[in-house]
Amino acid sequence: MSAVWICVLVVGLATVAIKAAGPLLLANHSPPPRAQAALEHLAPALLAALVVTQALGGDNGGFAVDARLAGLAAGAAALLLRAPLLVVITAAAVTAALVRLIT
Amino acid sequence: MHPTSSRTYLDGVRAAAPIGVAALAFGLSFGVLARSAGMGRIAPVVMSATTFAGSAQFAAASILGAGGGLVTAIVAAVLLNLRYGPIGLSAAGAFEGRWWKRAVTAQLVVDESWAIAQRDDGRTDRHLLVGAGLLLLVTWTTGTAIGAFAGDLVADPEALGLDAAFPALFLALLWSQVRERSKLLAALGGAAIALVLMPFSGPGVPIVVASLACLIGGRRSV
Numbered sequence: 001m002s003a004v005w006i007c008v009l010v011v012g013l014a015t016v017a018i019k020a021a022g023p024l025l026l027a028n029h030s031p032p033p034r035a036q037a038a039l040e041h042l043a044p045a046l047l048a049a050l051v052v053t054q055a056l057g058g059d060n061g062g063f064a065v066d067a068r069l070a071g072l073a074a075g076a077a078a079l080l081l082r083a084p085l086l087v088v089i090t091a092a093a094v095t096a097a098l099v100r101l102i103t
Numbered sequence: 104m105h106p107t108s109s110r111t112y113l114d115g116v117r118a119a120a121p122i123g124v125a126a127l128a129f130g131l132s133f134g135v136l137a138r139s140a141g142m143g144r145i146a147p148v149v150m151s152a153t154t155f156a157g158s159a160q161f162a163a164a165s166i167l168g169a170g171g172g173l174v175t176a177i178v179a180a181v182l183l184n185l186r187y188g189p190i191g192l193s194a195a196g197a198f199e200g201r202w203w204k205r206a207v208t209a210q211l212v213v214d215e216s217w218a219i220a221q222r223d224d225g226r227t228d229r230h231l232l233v234g235a236g237l238l239l240l241v242t243w244t245t246g247t248a249i250g251a252f253a254g255d256l257v258a259d260p261e262a263l264g265l266d267a268a269f270p271a272l273f274l275a276l277l278w279s280q281v282r283e284r285s286k287l288l289a290a291l292g293g294a295a296i297a298l299v300l301m302p303f304s305g306p307g308v309p310i311v312v313a314s315l316a317c318l319i320g321g322r323r324s325v
Contacts, residue, residue: 003173004142007163011180012153018184020206022191023198027205034321040225041320042193044286045293046186047221047277049313050214052297053306055270059165061306071267072274079278086121092271093125096264 067103071096115234118219123238125268126157126215127246128260133160134250140168144251151247155240156213159183162306183307189314190217197227211236215269218276285320292316 001009031039055072058064074095078088130151137147142164150160159180166176191209194217198205211232216239220232260266281287293313300309 008150018187023195023205023209026195038321041289041317044280044290045316048290048294049297049310050273068267075271088275089268092267093264096267
């Protein structure tokens, strides 16, 4: 088997296992209240980390400041104006595209 | 036990439609990149349909293409996907049925489908998750196939600013989450941990460690 297919197979199996782990571990019993409270705070913690890494992450780790940041600022402005999700995303993409066009 | 959801699978498809356009475009560029990295045409499509996690696939393909070695490619991709451990824990309440059914449905979890399925009460909506996950799986895999087989036709998704759509999506979904003070603190904690770790650790690690900020919620007496 070639290296490419070994990579596809191993990464695929590992990802399937990682994705299934949480739903299988917490299958048939509710966690205790404090653990449940922590679980309910996972979403904001993870979403905030995703915002930071997707807006500022470089290709090989570290930071890269580029047009994504301008796009994110436009998205935040749209949010402050209570725009719907589609408008927020479009504002971010169009702004980033324009910044790349003129720089 | 769970409050019944009034949302349908179709609501999930609709909610994910705009980000599905971006997933199609990035699937295209993954197909092109993977083919030029020597992965052939079939393997990238199989990888998109089974691994179904964009950043890990880009990392594996670019490391293989740069001659970085099989083990390095696998380790980088698995590290990037470790965040699906905590994400899966957070979404666990959305799954039901026998173990194999839960395990199969869990494969539809990607950052975007999970984020779209977050409800204001802190739970994950199963219908939104499945609808959004299926749409993204189809657009991502279709995009990869087009890129791998007809890559010459493709526009650069970054020139269209589509890479900025993802942080904006996550910010918008975070926005509706942080009405309570403790959740705002968890978000600030997660962002701070990610910022501090990003210069030092490989990609993937900051998000996993940032999930520890959820303990802010567990500390409060309920």
